[in-house]
Amino acid sequence: MPTSNVDLVLNAEKRRRAYITEAVTALRKDVETTDFATLSQIYGPWSQALERVNRHITVAQEDIDAAAAQYGKVGHCLLRTLQWPENSIEVCPQGSASTQTLIRYPDRTKFDIDAVCQVDISRVDASDPVGFFESVGDALRAFSPTAKKRCWNIAYPGERFYLEFTPSIPLSTVSDQIVEAMAPRFLPAHGYEGTALAVVDMPTKRWKTSNPKGFTRWVDETADLSLIRFETSEFASLRRIRAGVEDVPDQDVEITDTLRAAIRLFKRHRDMCVRREIIEGEFKPISVVIVTLLTRCYAGLAAANRSYAHPLLLLVELAELLPHMVAPEGEYRVDNPTVDGENFAERWNDDNDSRYRAFRTWCDVLGADLRLILQERGDQAIRAEVDRVFGTTGAADADNDNEIRPLQASAHRPPPPPPRTVGLA
Amino acid sequence: MSDQGPLNLAGLARDFPDLIPDPLYRDGGVVYRLRLPRLPGGRAFGGAELVLPPGFPDYAVAKIRLAKDAVLRIPHVEGDGTLCIAGDPGPGITDRLEDRIYWLLSAYHDKFLVRWVAGELDGDFAREPMSYWLIHVARAANRTSDPIKAVWTVDRCPLVSRLVESPLLLPGGIVVVGDAGNNAVSRRIRESLGVRGRQQMQVLVADVPITHALTPGTWPRSVEDLGHILQGRLLPDEWDRLKRPCNRRGRPLHRLVLLRNGGYGFAYLLPGGPPTHTWDKKHKRAHRPLQKPQPLNVVRLDAAWTAGRDQCPEVSARQGRHVVVFGAGALGSPIVDQLAKAGVGKIDVVDPQDLATANLGRHLLGADHVDSAKSFAVADRVNLAYPTCEVKPFYVSAQIWLREHGLSGIDAVLDLTGEPIVRSCVDHARLRNPCPLLLGWMEPFVAAAHACMLPADVAWFQGAHDPMEELNAVDWPDAVVIQEPGCSSRFQNYTAAAATHAVALVAEQAIKLIDGPESAPRVLSWVRGQQYLDDHWSNLRLRAWAEQAAAYDGLVLERTFPIE
Numbered sequence: 007m008p009t010s011n012v013d014l015v016l017n018a019e020k021r022r023r024a025y026i027t028e029a030v031t032a033l034r035k036d037v038e039t040t041d042f043a044t045l046s047q048i049y050g051p052w053s054q055a056l057e058r059v060n061r062h063i064t065v066a067q068e069d070i071d072a073a074a075a076q077y078g079k080v081g082h083c084l085l086r087t088l089q090w091p092e093n094s095i096e097v098c099p100q101g102s103a104s105t106q107t108l109i110r111y112p113d114r115t116k117f118d119i120d121a122v123c124q125v126d127i128s129r130v131d132a133s134d135p136v137g138f139f140e141s142v143g144d145a146l147r148a149f150s151p152t153a154k155k156r157c158w159n160i161a162y163p164g165e166r167f168y169l170e171f172t173p174s175i176p177l178s179t180v181s182d183q184i185v186e187a188m189a190p191r192f193l194p195a196h197g198y199e200g201t202a203l204a205v206v207d208m209p210t211k212r213w214k215t216s217n218p219k220g221f222t223r224w225v226d227e228t229a230d231l232s233l234i235r236f237e238t239s240e241f242a243s244l245r246r247i248r249a250g251v252e253d254v255p256d257q258d259v260e261i262t263d264t265l266r267a268a269i270r271l272f273k274r275h276r277d278m279c280v281r282r283e284i285i286e287g288e289f290k291p292i293s294v295v296i297v298t299l300l301t302r303c304y305a306g307l308a309a310a311n312r313s314y315a316h317p318l319l320l321l322v323e324l325a326e327l328l329p330h331m332v333a334p335e336g337e338y339r340v341d342n343p344t345v346d347g348e349n350f351a352e353r354w355n356d357d358n359d360s361r362y363r364a365f366r367t368w369c370d371v372l373g374a375d376l377r378l379i380l381q382e383r384g385d386q387a388i389r390a391e392v393d394r395v396f397g398t399t400g401a402a403d404a405d406n407d408n409e410i411r412p413l414q415a416s417a418h419r420p421p422p423p424p425p426r427t428v429g430l431a
Numbered sequence: 432m433s434d435q436g437p438l439n440l441a442g443l444a445r446d447f448p449d450l451i452p453d454p455l456y457r458d459g460g461v462v463y464r465l466r467l468p469r470l471p472g473g474r475a476f477g478g479a480e481l482v483l484p485p486g487f488p489d490y491a492v493a494k495i496r497l498a499k500d501a502v503l504r505i506p507h508v509e510g511d512g513t514l515c516i517a518g519d520p521g522p523g524i525t526d527r528l529e530d531r532i533y534w535l536l537s538a539y540h541d542k543f544l545v546r547w548v549a550g551e552l553d554g555d556f557a558r559e560p561m562s563y564w565l566i567h568v569a570r571a572a573n574r575t576s577d578p579i580k581a582v583w584t585v586d587r588c589p590l591v592s593r594l595v596e597s598p599l600l601l602p603g604g605i606v607v608v609g610d611a612g613n614n615a616v617s618r619r620i621r622e623s624l625g626v627r628g629r630q631q632m633q634v635l636v637a638d639v640p641i642t643h644a645l646t647p648g649t650w651p652r653s654v655e656d657l658g659h660i661l662q663g664r665l666l667p668d669e670w671d672r673l674k675r676p677c678n679r680r681g682r683p684l685h686r687l688v689l690l691r692n693g694g695y696g697f698a699y700l701l702p703g704g705p706p707t708h709t710w711d712k713k714h715k716r717a718h719r720p721l722q723k724p725q726p727l728n729v730v731r732l733d734a735a736w737t738a739g740r741d742q743c744p745e746v747s748a749r750q751g752r753h754v755v756v757f758g759a760g761a762l763g764s765p766i767v768d769q770l771a772k773a774g775v776g777k778i779d780v781v782d783p784q785d786l787a788t789a790n791l792g793r794h795l796l797g798a799d800h801v802d803s804a805k806s807f808a809v810a811d812r813v814n815l816a817y818p819t820c821e822v823k824p825f826y827v828s829a830q831i832w833l834r835e836h837g838l839s840g841i842d843a844v845l846d847l848t849g850e851p852i853v854r855s856c857v858d859h860a861r862l863r864n865p866c867p868l869l870l871g872w873m874e875p876f877v878a879a880a881h882a883c884m885l886p887a888d889v890a891w892f893q894g895a896h897d898p899m900e901e902l903n904a905v906d907w908p909d910a911v912v913i914q915e916p917g918c919s920s921r922f923q924n925y926t927a928a929a930a931t932h933a934v935a936l937v938a939e940q941a942i943k944l945i946d947g948p949e950s951a952p953r954v955l956s957w958v959r960g961q962q963y964l965d966d967h968w969s970n971l972r973l974r975a976w977a978e979q980a981a982a983y984d985g986l987v988l989e990r991t992f993p994i995e
Contacts, residue, residue, distance in 0.1 A: 113554050282649040283641045283690060284659045367663040374655070389472065397648055399473050399504070399553070410468055410548045412541045416446045419537070420530040423520040 009333075015306030018330035026322045026373050029380035040235065045316040051385050053318045055392040056271060057261045062398045063109040063274045065117050065166075070108075073119045073167040080149060080160065080171060084123065087145040094126040100172070100218030102293055105225045107269040112281050112397045116165075120157070122172045122218050124203060127179035132204075135213050139206040142173040156205050156214070177202035177215060188213045194220065198344040220344035228301045229265040231308040235315055264317045265304045268324045269297050271396070272372060278397045279368050289357070289364035295340050295350050299331040300324055302343070325376055329369035338362055438463075438483075442529055447536045450481065459485035465495075465539075474548055476501040479539070481532065482513075488528050492519040495539045503563055503647045505547060506555035510566040516542050556646035560695055563647055568726045576718035578685060578707045579634070580604035581728045582698040585616045585818065587735055587747075588691045592639045592664035594673060599634045599685065603627030606698075608636050608689060609733070616818045620732070623815040634685040634704075635676050639664050641690045645697050650726070657688050657699060657724060676703065689729065693741060696729030734819040738774030745946050746774035750819065752945050753777040755841050757829040757857070758848035759805040760784075761930055762871055762937060764795035766847060769938035771813045771820035775945060778813075779841075781825040781832045782806040793927040829853040838864035843945050847871045847937070851897055858891050869944050871937035872899065875911045876967040877925045879904035879977065880933030880957045882940040883992055886949035893993050902994065904958045904977035911968060932957050932985065952992040959985045 009017075034048055046053070081097035084090075101120035102108040110117055123142065130138050143151055143158050151158035157172040177185075177194060184204070194202035198220035207214040261267045273296055280287045303324055314320040332338055338355055342348035354361040375395040382388045393399045413419075440452045440463075449466040456462075465479040477498025484491045495514040502508050507515045518535030525531060546552050556563055572580075579599060586609030597608045598617050603624050607617040621628035639660065643649070651657045662670055676684040685704035690697045702721040709716050731737070739746040752775050756767050759782035767780050782805045786796050790805075800808040810824035825832050829848060838844060838860045846857050849872045861868060865887035873880045881902055885891060891898070936957045958980035964971040973981055976994075980986035 113557065278649070281643050282651070282656075282660075283639075283643060283645065284656075285663055287642055363663055367659060371659050374659075393473060394648065399648060410540075410545050412545050413446065413537055418442055418446055418533075420525070420527070420533055423524045423530075423534060426520065 010309075011302045011306035012309040013306075014302055014331055015310055015327065017333070018303070018306075018327040021330040022326050024326065026326050026376050026380065029377045030319060030322045033380065040315045042235070042315065049316050049318045051388050052380060053261055053316070055379070055385075055388050056267075056318075056321070058389075059274065059392060059396045059398050060261055060267050060270055063270060063396075065108050065110050069117070069166045072165060073117075073169070076160075076162060076165075076167075077119060077121050077169055080121070080146065080169060081123065083148060084142065084145050088129070088141070090126075090129055094129050096124040097121055098124070098219065100222070101170075102273075102297075104218065104222040105269070105297060106266050107225075107273065107293075107297060109270050109274055109277075112274075112277055117167050118170055119167055120170045120172070120218075122174050122203065122205075122216075124174050124176060127175050130175050132175065132180055132184050132213075135204075135206040136208070136211050138175075139173055139208060142171075146171070153208065155208050156216075172205055172216075172218075174203040174205045174216065177204045180204050180213070184213060188215065192342075192345045192347045195342075195344050195346045198224070202345070215345050215348070217342070217344035221342070224343050225265075225297065225301050228305045228308075229263060231305065233304070233308055233312060233314055233320055234262065234264065234317055235313045261317050261321075264320045264324075265301060267317070268304075268321055269300050271321070272296055272300065272325070272328070274396055275372050275375065276368055278395065279371055281397065284371050285364040285368050286360075289360045291361070291365045291368060292350070295365075298340050298342070298350055299328055303327050303331050322376060322380075325369075325372055328372070329366055332362070332365065334362075438532060439529055443532060443536065446533070447540075450536065460487065462496075468544070470548060476505060479514075481536065488531065489522050492521045493532055493535050494519070495535065495543075503566060506552050506558075506563075507543070510569060514539065514543060556648065557644045560644035560646055564645075564650075564695075564697055564726065565728060567647070567650065568728045571726050575709055576707055577700075577725065578604060578704065579606055579687070579700050579725075579727060581730055582606045582608055582687065582689060582696070583620065583730045583732050584689070584691065584696060585609045585620070585732045587733055588640050588693055589638055590640060592637065592661075592669075594665060594669035595636050595638055596633045597636045597687075598631040600624060600628035601630040601632065606634055606636070606687060608638060608687075615821060616732075619814050619818040619821070623818065632685075633678065634687055635673060636687045636689055637661055637665060637669070637673055638689045638691070641692050641695075641697075644695050645690065650697070651688075651699065651724070654701060654724060657701070660690070661688065687727070688724070691729060693735075696731065698727040698729045699724040700727055732818060734774040734776075737817070737819060738772060743774075749774040749942075749945060750776040752842045753779075753840060754843045754845065754941075754945060755779040755781065755832075755838070756845045756847060757781050757832075757853055758846070758850075759809045760847070761790070761793040761927075762873060762933060763845075763847035764805065764809050765931075765934045766845065766871070766938050766941060767809055767822060768795055768813055768816075769934065770941060770945070771817040771822065773938075773942050775820060775942075778820060778822045779825060779832075779836075780806050780809055780822055781827065781829050782809075783826060783828045783831075793925070793930050830856045833857065833860045838866045841866050843941070844868045845871065845937075845941055849873075851899075854891055854897060854899070861887070861890065867944050867947075867949055869937070869941050870899075871933070871941075873925070873930065873933045874903055874905055875907055875925070876959075876963075877929035877933050878959045878964055878967065878971070880936050881954055882937045882956075883952075883954045884940055884944050884950070885952045885992065889952045889992070898993060902954055902956075902990075904956060904973055904980075905964070905971055906974065907971075908968075936987065954990045954992050954994070956988050956990070957985060958988055 037048065039045065077097065081095065084095060085092065098121065099119065100122045103119045108117060143153060146158055149160045151160050157170045160169040160171060162168060178199065192215040194215065194217055198217055201219035202215055202217045204213040205216045273293055276290055276296065279285045280290050314323065332340060338351045339349050340351040342350055379388065379391050379395060382391045440450065443450055444452060451464045451466060454461045454463060461483040463481040465481060467479060477500045479495060479497050482494050482496050487493055496512045497505065497508055497514055499512055502510060502512055509515055516538045518538035519531045520534065580603065583605055585607060597606050599606045600621055607620055610617040621631065651660060661673065665673065673686060676686045678684050683703065683705045686701040688699045688701060700721065701724055704720065706720065707718045709718065734746050734750050735741055754770060754775055756763055756778060759767065759780050767778055770778055784805055785802050786794065786800045786805050786808060788801055791798060796808050796812065804826040806824035806826050810822040813820060813822045830852060833856050844857055844866055846853055846868065854870065857868060867887050868885045868891065870883040870891060871881065936955060940955055958973065958977045960983045961981040963984065977988065980988065
């Protein structure tokens with residue numbers, strides 16, 4: 007029986023060291039107020055600096071649009087090639103693209119848009135999952151897809167994104183016989199049955215339960231819980247459904263949407279820790295683990311009736327509790343809340359603690375870095391430290407038009423000098 | 432020079448209004464300041480200027496220099512603030528100085544400013560991380576008091592982190608990492624350093640493999656930062672030992688953190704080592720211990736880099752090869768040098784002769800080794816020059832060496848003596864221990880040179896017949912080969928330059944033979960053309976098989992062995 011969110015949080019609260027909270031409390035000095043405007047003034051320089059990071063790591067809308075256009079094309083190609091009717095498949099985003107926690111990598115390499123392609127059971131021979139997986143790959147041949155464990159990867163040379171396309175069928179339409187044959191046989195969690203899918207697990211050549219829509223719904227519903235006492239701006243999720251192909255949600259998230267902001271900032275910090283060689287890329291905590299732990303923590307805080315006077319305080323709370331959301335004793339577990347029995351931290355249990363240690367090291371450094379940021383004073387110093395920690399040197403301010411244009415053609419411009427060859431010597 | 436400096440700025444001012452036309456005379460050159468556009472907060476820097484250095488325009492190029500705050504914060508900026516962009520092509524391209532400045536200012540604006548502000552240069556620190564690291568190291572260095580000046584690595588980067596003890600060579604201040612359990616390489620390095628490596632002490636090194644190139648934005652800044660990296664990478668007992676660094680006598684040890692991968696290396700000396708003393712004339716001065724980690728330059732001496740620049744996967748296997756070279760003469764001595772440069776790990780060099788002054792014009796060695804045993808002198812020189820190769824000298828004839836050692840464990844034999852008795856003994860030894868063989872020799876004037884490669888199971892002698900003479904390219908009159916007074920050995924004058932062709936031919940084939948796999952027996956010959964022969968002796972003719980080279984300056988020809 008998985009531990010409830012509130013129990014996890016209460017246990018984490020017992021284990022925590024309040025060293026970041028101390029730093030944030032020190033900013034208030036002797037000011038005893040819960041007034042949001044006053045607190046915003048006190049915490050402004052730090053929350054604005056983090057807001058700037060949050061904005062900087064957002065994948066540009068034009069890149070999202072370009073990816074979304076391709077993703078629609080892939081769905082339509084599938085329909086056309088397999089000669090299926092319009093309503094026989096549904097393509098929707100999954101992973102960070104659907105939870106609005108998509109961020110760009112520090113080195114500006116490609117971002118991935120995960121999409122799940124849900125196919126009407128009548129079009130599939132459910133007794134042959136591998137055949138189904140491969141038929142989707144064949145249909146996508148024009149895109150030169152590469153098979154991965156559960157999805158087809160489509161690279162787009164010259165673009166800033168790639169697609170990961172997961173073929174699936176609705177779990178509710180699968181026969182009991184097939185469900186019996188699934189290994190391991192995870193069932194959708196209570197309340198998430200309607201969105202559960204069966205995807206093909208190529209290493210075992212069997213169906214496996216997945217629930218990307220349910221997971222997104224869980225994150226969305228949790229993020230909508232209000233933990234800020236004097237929230238001034240409301241976050242409204244923008245989801246548009248169109249002809250079976252669901253658009254990628256807008257990735258603009260404000261820091262007042264604290265759960266998503268925390269997920270995005272912490273994921274960026276994780277990526278920077280890999281760049282800084284603090285943790286090894288092979289063992290870094292994967293995104294779904296970070297999303298799950300933070301969302302459970304947020305949900306647990308809400309269930310325990312905690313509330314915070316400012317998003318910065320909640321952000322710090324999440325960072326401080328995060329390392330304790332995984333019990334260090336016994337089997338490491340990060341349960342998928344939408345699929346009973348699925349443990350996102352399965353691999354932590356057979357790697358000599360490498361992943362758990364990487365997780366703890368990352369959490370420690372996250373805490374230490376936030377503390378350093380909170381100990382800085384003055385806009386310039388805060389900004390410099392934030393830039394160091396999150397690798398955002400040069401991130402734009404909200405009100406700054408940064409563009410400098412190349413020189414215009416001029417009548418005075420001399421023709422370029424002839425090229426010169428450098429000889430090896 | 433006018434009040435406006437050496438340039439007519441009127442034309443430039445139209446297209447570059449940010450160029451302030453008031454010249455400043457500084458350091459023997461002229462400087463014009465450049466106004467900066469409004470830059471976003473994280474991208475602002477203190478200033479920029481156009482610099483016409485002393486020697487401009489005839490012997491120096493104009494450059495752009497940024498304020499010091501740009502160094503290590505903006506890519507492509509050197510330690511003194513100079514912006515590293517191609518702009519002024521230098522003298523000889525145009526008579527108009529203003530054109531050169533126009534090109535430079537255009538490059539500054541379009542290739543630097545526009546791209547910097549757009550964030551397009553942000554990833555460029557990672558493209559040449561060592562350049563920036565060297566600036567960082569130079570800024571932190573104190574030549575007199577630093578106990579460690581550099582780290583030299585002699586092996587490939589480990590796959591998992593490890594804690595090792597490594598020698599610190601004094602007074603050079605060089606730590607040699609990667610020679611654990613086999614100090615042969617560090618011994619050769621110590622010898623090559625001479626007085627700089629006279630003493631040694633042990634230091635503790637956390638040798639950590641990394642994946643990403645570290646850049647100014649990701650360099651660890653503090654002991655805490657390094658601690659975060661090490662805590663996750665070292666085993667708990669290694670981490671504990673690094674935190675309490677003492678030798679067996681309880682004295683403090685220097686501690687290094689080495690972060691490296693196949694291409695890059697970054698090292699830090701941690702605070703808390705033994706005190707450092709220097710001599711200031713007659714007084715011994717103690718220096719304050721480090722307060723924060725000191726960055727150190729990491730120099731790679733592993734064969735994959737020195738021999739192959741990481742682009743030659745064969746080097747790794749060559750490091751495990753053991754080759755014997757008979758003859759350390761005009762052909763053998765540079766071949767030993769070439770094999771060491773190519774990454775061969777172990778070479779036995781066998782030669783019973785001393786170096787004579789007559790050898791100097793075409794030998795690897797110089798006058799400083801006259802009357803020295805060639806084998807020992809070649810070994811000394813190559814061992815000092817290439818620490819990843821161990822050359823062992825034998826001051827005996829090939830026959831004696833073969834009698835005492837045989838060819839067991841030898842991966843390839845190179846007979847570069849030209850001596851029939853050596854060929855005979857080598858073939859005999861190969862009957863017991865089959866081993867690939869390369870025979871290399873030159874003809875007079877180096878009019879031809881030959882490399883005959885034989886797999887382990889093919890003998891040189893065809894029955895009792897020695898095929899060398901018939902493999903030659905020219906029928907040589909007796910008068911060509913002069914008898915050296917008082918000596919039974921034959922010699923014939925040729926230039927070192929001509930011999931270099933032979934060295935190149937034989938060295939390339941020797942390396943192929945060492946790399947394997949063995950191919951069919953064959954002879955490769957470098958044959959000079961008729962004009963070359965005529966320039967050296969009258970009425971020389973190429974043999975029929977070599978005639979195709981006659982029209983050329985030289986040609987490489989391949990034949991099967993034995994020839995038909």
